[in-house]
Amino acid sequence: MKIASYNVNGVNGRLPVLLRWLKEAEPDVVCLQELKSPEEKLPVAAIEDAGYGAIWQGQKSWNGVAILAKDAVPVETRRGLPGDPDDTHSRYLEAAVNGILIGCLYLPNGNPAPGPKFDYKLKWFDRFIKHAKSLLKQKVPVVLAGDYNVMPTDLDVYKPESWRDDALFRPEVREAFQKLLKQGWTDAIRTLHPDERIYTFWDYFRNSFARNAGLRIDHFLLSEELAPRLLRAGVDKEVRGWEKTSDHAPTWIELAGKPKRKRAAKE
């Protein structure tokens, strides 16, 4: 079973890239972030035609998350993080698919730091940590997948020195990430590739992708019930080189155990 996460940076402008990647990569579950689309403009039919059931949390202009499931409809368990009824950002969706609880998140960027946006990031992170703990207590297979906007260690940044004061790398957010791991979550990519430089994002400036000046900010955290099933993890880096592509590349994990699929309609 293959579960992917992809910050598409505008789901409508990116639809050809997304559809091509879905066809080539054939993920069973996909967490999307940064849809940047109001509810009424979400490309629901195109995703269904590609063979995916989906649940969506859109928002005009910014944010937005979705969970896609091949030949299945995700069973929604939560929409939005608990802890702040005034939070209007579309950044968290949760659903059960094939016996796995999927949390799809788009953690706030937080720049410039310090400032109100960084404060919002830290508060959101704190709410996320609390919710993650409540999920662990359920003792079920859980994956928290998405754009965390955090590089956990120096190994996750092409040039750590120049990112020290950035909202994605400041000590407060790296500590928050470590706090999550200490609850018992497994960072899937880093666990399988402990010493490898792996990036999931290359910004549009400065010819970053050609220079491989990247960041690892898209992560999969696995609960203790799910971690033993982890087989492989990787980044579909070539997608970052396509025309009209996102600044993130699709990132994925493979778990032991096939999803129950409906039989194909034709041979």
Next chain:
DNA sequence: ATGCCCGCAGAATGCGGA
């Protein structure tokens, strides 16, 4: 120290991204 390159909203630039 700032812009670079992008998408979006919506009609020009401003905002947000990371």
